[in-house]
Amino acid sequence: MIIRQIFNNNVIRAENQVGHEFVVIGNGLGFKKKNGQPVDEDKIEKTFVLKSDKIPQKLIDLMGETSVEYLTLADKIVGYAKREMGDIFSDNIYISLIDHIQFAISRYRKSVGLKNSLLWQIKKFYKREFMIGMNAVELIDSQFGIQMDEHEASFIAMHFVNARQDGQGMQQTVEITEVIDDIFNIVTNQYDITLDENSFNYSRFITHLQYFVQRMVSNEQEQTASGDNFLYDQVKDKYGKAFQCTQLINHYLEDKFESAMSIDEKVYLTIHIHRVTSRNEMQDTE
CATH class of the missing domain: 1.10.1790.10 (PRD domain)
Structure with a gap:
């Protein structure tokens, strides 16, 4: 291996014979060394394959300490x-x-x-x-x-x-989790059911909530509609109970974030709510 960059006495960036780069850790690996010199491989204690070319200084310091x-x-x-x-x-x-x-x-x-x-x-x-x-x-x-x-x-x-x-910051992760929990409770309380956590629709529903709430908390939600009011009206009429549930969620989000869902978000969420609750409702009536 060849030294490509010296971060400190104990942490370097190195390149192997086929051109792959690594972050290499070992006591004294970078001491009095220069770029282009061979790595003293007997001193290597740990090798990392990292994704970014720009490694955060805090991570470099942490690896050295x-x-x-x-x-x-x-x-x-x-x-x-x-x-x-x-x-x-x-x-x-x-x-x-x-x-x-x-x-x-x-x-x-x-x-x-x-x-x-x-x-x-x-x-x-x-x-x-x-x-x-x-x-x-x-x-x-x-x-x-x-x-x-x-x-x-x-x-x-x-x-x-x-x-x-x-x-994102850990506090934002906590907030997103709490909001997902609130929305989840609105749905289960509105339908008075226990959702099947092993179902594919449940997995899709939770994934949708994760990304939707992340956009809402980050204030990056899509506010412009696609212009497909026909689809919105169709979903509203066909999935009335799910749409009412979406409206309750929208009111909750307006109170919490002072920001309403877009028409498109209402359509997507209504469809997900209908899918995740329909099987449970059929089971409850059997």
Whole structure:
């Protein structure tokens, strides 16, 4: 491997013989070295494959200061997440995850556990991220002998929710989760049913809510209609109960964000509500 960029004494960017670049960590790898010189491979402790050419300075500093065992653990967790959900996370996941893991392990060693008030919502609306969190606490137990609970798994899951949604702030992730929960409760209360969480329509409904609410919280929702008022009228007439539910959700969003849904959003949400509730209603009448 050849040195392409020296970040500090312990962290460099290197290129292998076929032109692939890596971030390489090892004690003294960059000390008194220059770009173009060969990497002292005996000193390599950890190699990362990152997505971005512009690596955040905080991540570089963190890699230079953090114990390799924490970096290795974080890399295993991110690797599992990518296998389960694809390479959809920003490199910033390493920053938040390493920070969280170090603090969490320190807390648990002092017998200080925290409760996540959004545990139920995370398990319900972000099942794959919660699965990643559960895998993470198993890896922590295996590597450090510390048994963490599902509350800690849900905290880790939230970092992956955050990294998947363009690196938004954690507070915004919390707000989005709370709004999804409120909308979910409006639907289930209006229909007085329990939705089938294993159904394909449920999965599509939750995914739609995640992206729709993210746009609403970020104030990026589409306010202009497509001009297809015919479709709007058709959906309104054909799916009357679902449309009434959409109107209740719209009133809730107006009160919370002082911003109404567009005609297109009402159409899409009404269709999703009809689909996710129709099977349950048929089962309830059987």
